[in-house]
Amino acid sequence: MSNKTVFILGISSDIGYELSSFYCQEGYNIIGTYRNKNSFIDALQETKIDLIQCDINDLKSVKTAIKKYKSSCMPWDIFISSVGVMDPIGNFFKCDFETWEQSVIANSIAQLRFLHGMYPFRCKGEMSHAVFFAGGGTNGTFTNYSAYCVSKIMLIKMCELLDNENDDLNVFIVGPGWVRTKIHNQTVNNSINAGVNYQRTVEFLQSDIKGTSTRDIYDCINWCIEQGKLAASGRNFSVVHDQWRQGGKQLEAQLLSDKNKFKLRRFKNLE
Numbered sequence: 001m002s003n004k005t006v007f008i009l010g011i012s013s014d015i016g017y018e019l020s021s022f023y024c025q026e027g028y029n030i031i032g033t034y035r036n037k038n039s040f041i042d043a044l045q046e047t048k049i050d051l052i053q054c055d056i057n058d059l060k061s062v063k064t065a066i067k068k069y070k071s072s073c074m075p076w077d078i079f080i081s082s083v084g085v086m087d088p089i090g091n092f093f094k095c096d097f098e099t100w101e102q103s104v105i106a107n108s109i110a111q112l113r114f115l116h117g118m119y120p121f122r123c124k125g126e127m128s129h130a131v132f133f134a135g136g137g138t139n140g141t142f143t144n145y146s147a148y149c150v151s152k153i154m155l156i157k158m159c160e161l162l163d164n165e166n167d168d169l170n171v172f173i174v175g176p177g178w179v180r181t182k183i184h185n186q187t188v189n190n191s192i193n194a195g196v197n198y199q200r201t202v203e204f205l206q207s208d209i210k211g212t213s214t215r216d217i218y219d220c221i222n223w224c225i226e227q228g229k230l231a232a233s234g235r236n237f238s239v240v241h242d243q244w245r246q247g248g249k250q251l252e253a254q255l256l257s258d259k260n261k262f263k264l265r266r267f268k269n270l271e
Contacts, residue, residue, distance in 0.1 A: 007031050013040075015179065015214055016083075019217070031050040031052065033065055057106055063117070066121075075124065077123050077128060078129045079129070081130075083106065085106055086145055089187065089190045090144050103147035106151075122168075127228065132171075132172075137152065138152065159173045159234050175239065178212060220237060223244045
């Protein structure tokens with residue numbers, strides 16, 4: 001059993017809720033935030049998990065939530081950000097810009113603001129771990145999802161910057177791949193503006209394809225934590241495609257020998 005603490009920003013999300021159950025089974029102390037009550041929050045209220053209401057787009061709400069966390073007197077060992085929205089979906093110049101801006105804030109800046117406020121309350125004297133989630137567009141375009149895509153690119157680069165600036169933080173970002181979560185409803189409900197991704201999403205949801213399991217996401221996160229700062233920190237991992245399973249010794253060796261692997265770089269740059 002563990003006496004460590006996991007903080008989950010967005011514990012009411014599908015991934016956040018499932019991750020909390022895995023960490024709960026391992027004996028972690030768990031504190032999580034939620035924006036609105038749902039069936040997950042109803043279930044979590046029957047457990048020993050501490051819940052904090054927070055709207056990450058509301059600065060006052062964020063400050064209040066961080067203050068409540070401070071009062072818990074439980075330094076965190078693992079910070080996981082599991083919030084995000086795909087809206088607005090559509091051509092950049094046809095999107096309402098204020099809505100587009102709010103999406104960028106929710107998908108990147110607000111999450112970074114929360115980590116910034118939580119950093120003083122980490123478990124000091126030990127390595128702390130911060131985890132974000134990546135999305136589509138890392139290796140190409142993600143047409144009609146510009147706010148969501150550019151926000152994830154910001155998080156990818158911030159992981160590298162935070163790694164460089166902080167010796168006691170192992171910070172990385174994980175691309176989960178296709179996961180069966182309610183975020184896809186935003187695409188399904190916007191068939192006109194989603195473009196080719198609408199049909200891809202509908203086909204996925206209507207198929208027998210299971211997609212990435214939350215157990216795989218959990219195991220990948222733990223692998224990155226176990227590898228530590230030298231191998232994992234500052235990098236963007238793919239749950240589906242990276243060879244971290246069965247110990248991942250070969251991948252670990254590659255990461256230790258190549259400081260640029262899985263980081264944001266200019267393609268085919270001349271040395």
